[in-house]
Amino acid sequence: MPAPAPSLHEKLNQLRQRFIAQLPLRLQQTADQWQASRASCEAESRLAPDLHRFFHSLKGTGRSLGFERLALLAEKAEDALTDAHPRADLDDFMTALLCQLNDELSYLQTDQGQQASLAALNSVEFTHQPEQVRSKRQRLIYLCDDELEHVSSLVHHLRCFGHEVVHFADTETFFNAVLTRRPDAVIMDVQFPHGQTAGTETLTSLNRLTGQELPSIVLSGHGDFHSRLSAVRAGCNGYFTKPVKPLDLMLAIDELTAPVDDEPLRVLIVDDEREVAEYHALLLEEAGMIVHQIHHPNDALNALERFSPDLLLVDVYMPVCSGTELANIIRQQPEYVGLPIIYLSSETDSQKQMSAMAAGVEAFITKPVVPDELVSAVRLRAERLRLLRSLMTRDSMTGLYNHSTTTDLINKTLAQAHRSGGRHAMAMIDIDHFKTVNDTHGHLAGDQVIITLSRLLRTRLRLSDTIGRYGGEEFVVLLRDVSIAQATSLIDGLRQDFALVDFHAGGVSFRCTFSAGISDFPNHPTTQSLRLAADQALYRAKHQGRNRVTSSMESAHDGE
């Protein structure tokens, strides 16, 4: 059996032990530097920055990792070295401090010292639970209904959208199934042969038993007060009366189970103090975020481009370049103007904090951080950026990427594929005779068709695929790591299912189809050439009678 993953406290403890293990050597080097700095004025001014940095860093890291006495001694040394009027007994004072630091270190290496520091570690309060990360948009749906006429059409529509649907004709089998495998949502009839409200009562019992409300929608033959009340009492999220339009029910289920943005937040930490960077990374990772650390400010621009963070956590006091200077460098680049930056520092002087904030950073957090406060500050600001980005990059009707973002994302994917290889496919999808749909059934019905197709694409394609709305009724998809044949068959499966979806408008029901053209990378090595080849294949599909998928391979062979 694999060993269980270490807990946060175990990881923190390992980090503290690593920090203590390397400290004797660093203390010895600092004592030597201090002695050397007393030899001449030149040596003093040459070594002063290193000495200051060591004590400043020991103060910050010591506090963050809970070594309060080490931090206090380091703070005294830092103050003595930076005092505008150096004390007369500076030599004796520093020698005594270095001795006390060595004594404290020896104590921390004893069993008793380890115990005491562990007790401090265990008192770290951290209430954030790791986020549940869902990787798929497909949902498990239980449909419990003893009237079988509508069931097959409902099951068909739900499956079209990639959901796994299990049908139960009686409440008892349904009850046991929920206890064995909990679904993402339930569609429940109210009335069963053994009770007027047996369906909703079953939901109420399950909710009580499990202590968790099942996301559920009622589908009933009756809209009477008593049935509706039983649904409210069972905590149901919607109530439909039969005959239901499958698409309406499907959209309600989609709303009910729509994942919140399930991409973990990405945080880039820039801190020259490795242990502190590691400590903050552990806290943020524990809260479900993806963290990348760098220890040299000059690596920041590269890391920003490669890692694409939602937020930057920067130490203010770093050699080579301060956090404030780094923020200014980053803000010089238009693409990072909106990136939230949080400063971390042991600086408590509010005047200095204010001047640091002038570089346009979002917040200033003082070390040692309170774990929950760090996580909340990061989450709040990173999520706000995500929301703003989403408003700028997505089409408001469908939630798919807009034209320019789709092109940018495809460009990036291809640039990466040029570096590291890989094959991708592009599909241009266009709804057939859409003008007629609008003219016959109205614009609102047309909008429903567009929304339905976009939901179908989102539920059935992978999270790593790029799906965009290119124009009115035209969509573009970049399918990663597939051959042109696989892409053609996948999009053709979607085409067949979409053609069976029933739309309703003004008392009439109708169906729609789409045509698609597929091209592939690296046969077509740029976004422009991929797009052109997919467009030409789409044109052929339309020309050959619509409701079909044509690949650029077929076009090429046909043209031979």
Ligand SMILES: Nc1nc2c(ncn2[C@@H]2O[C@H](COP(=O)(O)OP(=O)(O)OP(=O)(O)O)[C@@H](O)[C@H]2O)c(=O)[nH]1
């Ligand atoms: N309802 C609705 N209609 C839109 C939207 N965007 C574009 N349209 C309409 O979509 C129609 C597109 O029509 P065409 O591209 O000519 O398509 P078509 O000739 O009917 O069909 P094909 O030849 O099969 O492509 C136009 O009438 C647009 O007004 C939208 O957001 N909602």
